Amino acid sequence: MEISALTKVGGLSQAFPTQETQGIQGAQGNPTVGFGKFLEEMVSKVNEQQGVADRSIQGLATGESKGLHEVMLAVEKASISFQMLTQVRNKAVEAYQEIMRMPV
Numbered sequence: 001m002e003i004s005a006l007t008k009v010g011g012l013s014q015a016f017p018t019q020e021t022q023g024i025q026g027a028q029g030n031p032t033v034g035f036g037k038f039l040e041e042m043v044s045k046v047n048e049q050q051g052v053a054d055r056s057i058q059g060l061a062t063g064e065s066k067g068l069h070e071v072m073l074a075v076e077k078a079s080i081s082f083q084m085l086t087q088v089r090n091k092a093v094e095a096y097q098e099i100m101r102m103p104v
Contacts, residue, residue: 039088039092042085042088043085045081046078046081046082046085049074049077049078049081050078050082052074052078053071053074053075053077053078056070056071056074056075057071057075059071
C-alpha cells in the first residue's frame with residue numbers, strides 16, 4: 001500500500017490545505033522516511049492550528065475580535081485536527097503492536 005493513498009482520504013486535504021505530498025512520493029525508496037515526514041507535517045499543521053485558535057481566543061478576550069463565530073470555528077478546526085492526529089497515532093501503535101505479536 002502506498003502512503004500517498006492516505007492523502008486522498010476525504011477531508012484530509014481540507015484539514016491540512018497546504019500539505020504537499022512531494023516528500024511522501026519522493027521517498028518511495030524508503031517508505032519509513034516518507035511516513036515519518038507525513039507524520040511530522042501533520043503534527044506541525046495541528047500545532048499551527050492550535051496556535052491560531054489560541055490567538056483567536058486571546059483576541060476575543062482582549063476585545064480585538066468581535067466575531068465569536070470565527071473564534072469557535074478556529075477552536076473546532078484545531079480540535080478536529082487534533083482528534084484526527086490522535087486516531088492516526090492510535091492506529092500506528094495498534095499496527096506496531098500487531099506486528100510485534102506475529103511469530104517469527
